[in-house]
Amino acid sequence: MKQAVQAEELRPPVTSIGVIGWIKNNLFNGTPNSVLTLVTLFFLWKTVPPLFRWAFLDSAWHTTGQACREAAGACWSIISMNYRFILFGFYPYEEHWRPFLAMMILVGLLFYSRDRNHWKKTLAYAWIIGLFAMGLLMKGGLFGLPSVESTQWGGLPLTLLLAIFGLTAAYPLGVILALGRRSKMRGIKVLCILYIELIRGVPLISLLFMSSIIFPLFLPEGVTFNKILRAQVAIILFTAAYIAEVVRGGLQGMARGQYEAAESIGLNYYLTMRLIILPQALKIVIPPTVSILISAFKDTSLVVIIALFDLLKTTQSVLSNPEWMGFSREAYVFVAILYFLGCFSMSNYSRKLERELSRGD
Amino acid sequence: MNIEKKASEGQMIEFLDVHKWFGEFHVLQGINLSVDKQERIVICGPSGSGKSTLIRCINRLEEHQRGRIVVDGIELINNIKNIEKIRAEVGMVFQHFNLFPHLTIVQNLSLGPIWVRKTPKKEAEETAMYYLEKVHIAEQARKYPGQLSGGQQQRVAIARSLCMNPKVMLFDEPTSALDPEMIKEVLDVMIELAQEGMTMIVVTHEMGFAKSVAHRVLFMDFGKIVEGNTPEEFFKNPQHERTKLFLSQILH
Numbered sequence: 387m388k389q390a391v392q393a394e395e396l397r398p399p400v401t402s403i404g405v406i407g408w409i410k411n412n413l414f415n416g417t418p419n420s421v422l423t424l425v426t427l428f429f430l431w432k433t434v435p436p437l438f439r440w441a442f443l444d445s446a447w448h449t450t451g452q453a454c455r456e457a458a459g460a461c462w463s464i465i466s467m468n469y470r471f472i473l474f475g476f477y478p479y480e481e482h483w484r485p486f487l488a489m490m491i492l493v494g495l496l497f498y499s500r501d502r503n504h505w506k507k508t509l510a511y512a513w514i515i516g517l518f519a520m521g522l523l524m525k526g527g528l529f530g531l532p533s534v535e536s537t538q539w540g541g542l543p544l545t546l547l548l549a550i551f552g553l554t555a556a557y558p559l560g561v562i563l564a565l566g567r568r569s570k571m572r573g574i575k576v577l578c579i580l581y582i583e584l585i586r587g588v589p590l591i592s593l594l595f596m597s598s599i600i601f602p603l604f605l606p607e608g609v610t611f612n613k614i615l616r617a618q619v620a621i622i623l624f625t626a627a628y629i630a631e632v633v634r635g636g637l638q639g640m641a642r643g644q645y646e647a648a649e650s651i652g653l654n655y656y657l658t659m660r661l662i663i664l665p666q667a668l669k670i671v672i673p674p675t676v677s678i679l680i681s682a683f684k685d686t687s688l689v690v691i692i693a694l695f696d697l698l699k700t701t702q703s704v705l706s707n708p709e710w711m712g713f714s715r716e717a718y719v720f721v722a723i724l725y726f727l728g729c730f731s732m733s734n735y736s737r738k739l740e741r742e743l744s745r746g747d
Numbered sequence: 748m749n750i751e752k753k754a755s756e757g758q759m760i761e762f763l764d765v766h767k768w769f770g771e772f773h774v775l776q777g778i779n780l781s782v783d784k785q786e787r788i789v790i791c792g793p794s795g796s797g798k799s800t801l802i803r804c805i806n807r808l809e810e811h812q813r814g815r816i817v818v819d820g821i822e823l824i825n826n827i828k829n830i831e832k833i834r835a836e837v838g839m840v841f842q843h844f845n846l847f848p849h850l851t852i853v854q855n856l857s858l859g860p861i862w863v864r865k866t867p868k869k870e871a872e873e874t875a876m877y878y879l880e881k882v883h884i885a886e887q888a889r890k891y892p893g894q895l896s897g898g899q900q901q902r903v904a905i906a907r908s909l910c911m912n913p914k915v916m917l918f919d920e921p922t923s924a925l926d927p928e929m930i931k932e933v934l935d936v937m938i939e940l941a942q943e944g945m946t947m948i949v950v951t952h953e954m955g956f957a958k959s960v961a962h963r964v965l966f967m968d969f970g971k972i973v974e975g976n977t978p979e980e981f982f983k984n985p986q987h988e989r990t991k992l993f994l995s996q997i998l999h
Contacts, residue, residue, distance in 0.1 A: 641845075643841060643843055643845035644845060644847065646808050646839075646841065646845060647839075647841065647845035647846070647847070647904075648847075649806075649808065649834060650806055650808065650834055650837070650838070650839040650841075650908075651834070651835070651838075651858070651859035651863065651907065651908070651911055652831050652832075652834040652835030652859060652863040652911065653858075653859070653862060653863060654827075654831055657862050657863075661858060661862065662847055665849050666847075666848070666849050669849070743849075
């Protein structure tokens with residue numbers, strides 16, 4: 387009993403632990419921080435309640451555009467009445483379940499691939515089957531599915547298609563370019579440097595223009611390439627050049643001793659790179675690589691300039707409808723949330739991967 | 748300890764008038780050296796004398812520009828297949844260990860046998876464990892190099908080379924990067940290796956090791972082998988002034 391009383395006496399003062407302690411330590415430690423805290427609180431008090439009223443209390447959720455104009459708050463009706471067009475573009479209305487299902491397969495596969503314990507042969511087969519199923523669902527023409535031309539593809543499936551295939555193809559290409567740029571073979575080295583510097587020297591928009599306007603001029607008459615494919619190739623080529631430079635940075639960070647140790651046990655160039663150098667170098671450059679992948683994901687919205695209807699363009703189309711004109715805030719908030727979800731899950735995954743790979747350090 | 752100091756017949760490595768330049772710097776100036784099978788050689792000399800470069804030429808980590816180097820009957824020329832073959836037969840231990848930090852200890856050891864010798868994984872791991880026992884470190888097999896002390900890492904590096912079942916072991920200042928209390932555990936492993944008759948070329952300033960293990964001690968300076976002799980003669984009666992000066996500096 388006596389001991390308990392003593393323990394009671396030895397507890398730190400109330401003002402340094404618990405909620406009060408936290409507030410004192412983090413919000414009011416010193417005059418400048420106290421002032422900042424008060425200013426921030428004032429700012430929040432001024433902005434949050436009106437925003438909340440606009441977004442939730444006074445908003446219209448499922449009305450016509452006319453009713454929206456009479457409401458004082460946000461017009462979420464623009465989303466609820468048009469979400470099918472925003473998400474799927476000109477894809478035939480009654481077939482919308484197909485791109486939806488394809489996206490679900492994609493998300494499912496991506497989610498399943500998150501766990502490195504699942505990285506086995508079966509996963510590779512699952513991806514092959516999944517890709518085939520997605521292609522079939524989107525294109526149709528088999529098993530009684532009506533054929534849908536790729537010119538009618540649009541919205542979120544198009545954005546995801548361009549982004550995910552763009553990134554997965556650009557990454558290995560970038561690694562090869564980085565290795566090529568450090569090659570001892572002069573010809574390969576010069577080619578890689580030329581490629582990287584030329585591609586990095588022009589904006590993505592100009593590459594997209596070239597792929598859609600100039601490139602067809604070189605094709606014989608009657609031969610046409612799918613427009614989406616051309617945009618896809620432009621995105622891949624563009625992103626690969628940036629990834630190459632980041633990976634090169636990682637390769638340069640590797641100690642000479644790692645190469646020598648690998649060589650001294652008789653590993654050839656290919657095995658040295660694959661088993662020793664790349665696993666370490668690519669791990670070092672995960673943060674900058676993910677930055678590039680995220681910005682490439684957002685850059686897919688530039689395909690609007692060659693008249694592809696990606697997520698952003700379908701949203702703008704809805705806004706040009708007289709009934710919904712003027713509700714751009716709500717529409718763009720919606721699109722921003724979708725983009726954010728994509729980007730945030732990418733950076734989330736990369737952090738998880740980094741944690742798993744840093745076990746050895 | 749009593750180590751058999753007679754080398755058996757047959758030549759393992761031969762240098763014939765080998766020259767090498769780093770840019771303008773003439774780092775190896777006409778090296779002639781013949782190493783027999785099971786012979787153990789210690790090379791010492793001041794820094795910049797070319798001793799590391801000399802042994803790095805043996806597995807072509809450095810390229811010589813004139814003269815001939817023959818290792819186990821294969822001449823070192825620019826034939827990539829030859830070089831890889833020689834590298835698999837020649838083990839090398841570095842000053843800074845150079846373990847692969849992203850792999851566990853047992854993976855570090857079994858990598859070479861699996862990918863270069865095409866040994867089945869299970870067998871390669873058994874070999875790895877055998878050599879880890881040998882360097883007294885089997886209990887660390889599942890750890891990563893970063894979790895080991897310097898002396899432990901260097902012993903792992905020795906075991907990694909042994910897993911390839913090499914005919915020659917090269918040691919490039921294996922104890923120079925170690926804290927003093929860890930030097931002995933590494934030298935002990937090297938002495939055990941010597942007792943089994945491994946052909947060894949060791950660049951080191953551990954003169955105690957040289958006295959008890961080496962058949963020959965070579966002194967290098969300015970890219971040349973100044974003198975070479977049995978340890979007894981080398982330490983008792985150094986012939987050249989530079990050798991005397993060097994020995995007085997390191998033996999205090």
